[in-house]
Amino acid sequence: MSKKVLMAFVVAFSSLLLSSCGGQANANKENKDKDKDKEKIVINVETTETMLGDAIATFKSTAVLEADRQATVTTKSSGIILEIKVEEGDLVKEGDVMMVLESDTQQLSLNSAKANYDKSLNNLKRAELMLKKGLTNTEQVDNLRFETKSLKASYDQAAMNLSFTQVKAPFDGMVAKRHVKIGNLIQNATAVFDVVDFDSLQAKISVPEHHWLLMKKGLPVSFDFDAVQNMKIDGHVERIAPTIDSSSGTFQVTVAVDNKDHILRPGLFAKAEIIYDQRKDVVVVDKDAIIREDDMAFVYELDGEDGVKRTTVTLGYEMLDTVELTAGILASQTVVTTGKNNLTPDSTVKVINYN
Secondary structure, three states, X not given: OOHHHHHHHHHHHHHHHHHXXXXXXXXXHHHHHHHHHHHOOEEEEOEEXXXXXXXXXXXXXEEEEEEOOEEEEEOOOOEEEEEEOOOOOOEEOOOOEEEEEOOHHHHHHHHHHHHHHHHHHHHHHHHHHHHHHOOOOHHHHHHHHHHHHHHHHHHHHXXXXXXXXXXXXXXXXXXXXXXXXXXXXXOOOOEEXXXXXXXXXXXXXXXXXXXXXXXXXXXXXXXXXXXXEEEEEEEEEEEEOOOOEOOOOEEEEEEEEOOOOOOXXXXXXXXXXXXXXXXXXXXXXXXXXXXXXXXXXXXXXXEOOOEEEEEEEEEEEEOOOEEEEEEOOOOOOEEEOOOHHHOOOOOEEEEOOOO
């Protein structure tokens, strides 16, 4: 074999070998890129935006409604019931006659007392005229004057006893219960009606002592009743007990309830929220965006189109669905809500928000 042929053979073999190595390197690079793509996991997430809103601080508790003005009406006289003028559920005004007792004896006593008083009064007037003419003395006139006053008191007492045969409403309200029937013979101080003023409904709430300085008269209160669906009832703090119960570590707050439509009734169970502070135009976010670890809280902010970054935030007041952020993030930032627990700072995400 000549030298030229040998050289040509060596050159061809080298070219083939280099070509084979280059192809293998390219293949290895493609495989690595494919493996890298396989390791890159995309996590579907939902997001929301931080925004400016109102932060409200509330104390939540439960209470049972009661009427501030609720009375059991009793009789001040004995006798047979002749007439019942109201029934359960009727509205009454202060002074309305609710029931009438027999009054013959009281009427006779009044007539007798009036006759005695009128007679003494006439005698006093004649004696005063005679005194001016010098026909009687001052002592006799004074005696008649004292006698007339005594008989006037007896007359007033008889008139009062007669009025007691009519049982009257003590205040504006509704008849909640009737205890007696027509024809019953009742004695003095017998319970005959229960009357409730539904405009005076209130709730007494026991508040822990560490809220002592937060409670103020006039604070707004919101009520939620199971018996009254989809309706918020308003109220306000009417008064605060001046002392703390040492056995329970609580103090009592009395809340007046708005019941002008007479929808509510004493005995209803309520969930109450006393609003003791409000802050406007602060950064708030959906509670679902918050991740808590021990005493720390953070959110995942959207970073670019498919990246996220973990941001530590400081929490303020917590509302029903949102929470105030006092530091760490501004308004109008996109944060992850659903899928946040699967994220790390180097995660790749795809935003899918469902209506």
